[in-house]
Amino acid sequence: MKRKKRDKKKARSSSANKLSLFQKPGIKFFRPCPLSGKDAPIIDYKNIKLLRKYMSESNRILPSRITSVSQKKQKELSRAIKRARLLALI
Amino acid sequence: MNSYEHTIIAREDLSESQSGKLITKYKSIISENSGKILKTEEWGLRILSTKLKNNKKGFYIHLKLEGNGRTIEELEKAENIDNMLIRYLTVKVKKHDLDLNYFDKKQY
Numbered sequence: 001m002k003r004k005k006r007d008k009k010k011a012r013s014s015s016a017n018k019l020s021l022f023q024k025p026g027i028k029f030f031r032p033c034p035l036s037g038k039d040a041p042i043i044d045y046k047n048i049k050l051l052r053k054y055m056s057e058s059n060r061i062l063p064s065r066i067t068s069v070s071q072k073k074q075k076e077l078s079r080a081i082k083r084a085r086l087l088a089l090i
Numbered sequence: 091m092n093s094y095e096h097t098i099i100a101r102e103d104l105s106e107s108q109s110g111k112l113i114t115k116y117k118s119i120i121s122e123n124s125g126k127i128l129k130t131e132e133w134g135l136r137i138l139s140t141k142l143k144n145n146k147k148g149f150y151i152h153l154k155l156e157g158n159g160r161t162i163e164e165l166e167k168a169e170n171i172d173n174m175l176i177r178y179l180t181v182k183v184k185k186h187d188l189d190l191n192y193f194d195k196k197q198y
Binding site: 044045046047048049059083085086087088089090 | 097179181
């Protein structure tokens, strides 16, 4: 009798793992920061090509939740974009 | 000694002799006030993204220099009076990158 109960429990848990409707999207959608790491490009107000990637078509800064830039690098990025705007480069 | 990057936007209707004078004028101001220029870059005539003081185009000059706060103070004091300039920007950097030029057409 005891064995049967255990088997039932196992079956339930395995079926629950397959359900993806209420699962948190933790591991699945994780993307590392594109601006930190070994071969990452340097953020600079003169590097317009890089800054353009992190701006919308109407020249607004994209939020980090879309681009997955880390908080530290997002701060640097926004400062660089504002400097480039002051010089009318972007 | 601190290291700074200084960018000047001059007016479009600047002749070559005038632009040469402009650079030498500010170079002398820097060297008089215990500063030292490491590199000058001319980015040339560029279209401004927005109108600045009714100008559509501007002539960009970029200086990489070493000096103290006094040098920058005197430099900006002279630039505020100059009506050939549209705008300037001074940025303090930890270390100069002398090889890289983002506005060189051969590299980029």
